[in-house]
Structures are given as structure tokens and as C-alpha cells.
């Protein structure tokens with residue numbers, strides 16, 4: 604059974620830009636060894652959120668939804684806001700069939716020195732670390748589905764974003 608959360612926080616954003624701004628703020632507070640599991644349906648905004656995290660961490664830009672590559676490493680930039688800070692290891696577990704396949708990616712080797720962000724990691728990556736931040740992006744606001752847009756490019760839809768902190772790393776630590 605998984606451990607009870609240390610704390611939970613919730614935000615509502617109104618656009619992709621606001622989601623990135625929130626993630627940027629969170630990215631500035633992250634430390635080497637942190638593990639984030641991003642959940643939420645297709646197109647919920649997991650990659651958009653990760654782009655903001657990357658900016659806050661000051662890592663090499665170009666964060667995308669990987670299609671064939673399952674793991675991409677974004678090194679910390681000496682010219683960024685956190686020189687000498689952790690790299691970002693960005694994983695997309697969508698195509699993985701099992702936790703055993705995730706083990707094969709050998710994320711453990713970089714775990715202590717980097718921030719590891721796993722899209723679709725919930726229910727798959729819990730064994731990776733004692734502590735984790737589970738971030739869920741949801742199109743529902745206040746339990747009510749928000750009307751979808753016909754335009755796929757619409758970047759101004761509301762999202763509810765929930766962070767559930769689990770494990771000792773988050774004890775006494777806020778975002």
C-alpha cells in the first residue's frame with residue numbers, strides 16, 4: 604500500500620502560460636533526487652507543465668512529448684537561473700507496458716543527482732523512490748468538466764492541477 608500523503612495542494616490555471624508559470628515556480632524549489640509523476644489524460648498539459656519546470660530548473664530547453672525516445676536528459680545550464688543545479692530527466696511512460704520495462708530504463712543511475720519527471724508514471728514508478736510528488740492535471744474545475752474547444756491549438760483552457768506529496772523528502776517542505 605502506498606504511504607499517506609504528507610500534504611496536498613491544488614491550483615487552477617486558465618492557460619498553458621499560467622500552467623508553465625506555476626511549474627516554473629515549482630521548478631525553482633526542486634532539488635536533486637526529487638521524483639515527479641505527472642498524470643492526466645492525453646493533452647492535459649503534462650509536457651506543457653514539464654517545460655515550465657525546465658525553465659525553473661534552468662535546464663536546456665526543447666522539452667517535447669517524446670515519440671520514440673522514452674527518456675530525454677536536459678542538462679543544467681551554467682547560464683541559467685540555477686547554475687550547478689540538477690539536470691532534468693524527462694520520461695514518457697505512455698508506451699511502457701509494465702513497471703519492469705521502466706526498471707529497464709535504468710532511471711536509478713541518475714536519480715540522486717537529477718530531478719526525474721515521469722509522464723504517465725502513476726501506478727508504474729512508485730518503486731523508484733520512497734518520496735514523490737504526484738501532479739495531476741485535470742480538465743475538470745470544481746468537479747465540472749470544462750467545455751472542450753474545437754480548436755486543438757487552444758491554449759487558454761482551464762486546468763485543475765493537484766500536487767500530492769508522498770514520503771520523507773516532502774516532510775516539512777513546501778513548494
Ligand SMILES: Nc1ncnc2c1ncn2[C@@H]1O[C@H](COP(=O)(O)OP(=O)(O)OP(=O)(O)O)[C@@H](O)[C@H]1O
Pocket residue numbers: 616617618619620621622643644645646647648649650651652668722755756757758759760761762
Ligand atoms: N491551462 C492549461 N494548461 C496546460 N495546457 C493547456 C492549458 N490550456 C490549454 N492548454 C493546451 O493543452 C495542450 C497540452 O498539451 P501537452 O502536450 O502539454 O499535454 P500532455 O498531457 O503532455 O499530452 P500527452 O498525453 O499527449 O503527452 C497544449 O496544446 C496547451 O497549449
Ligand SMILES: [Mg+2]
Pocket residue numbers: 649650651667668669722
Ligand atoms: Mg506529453
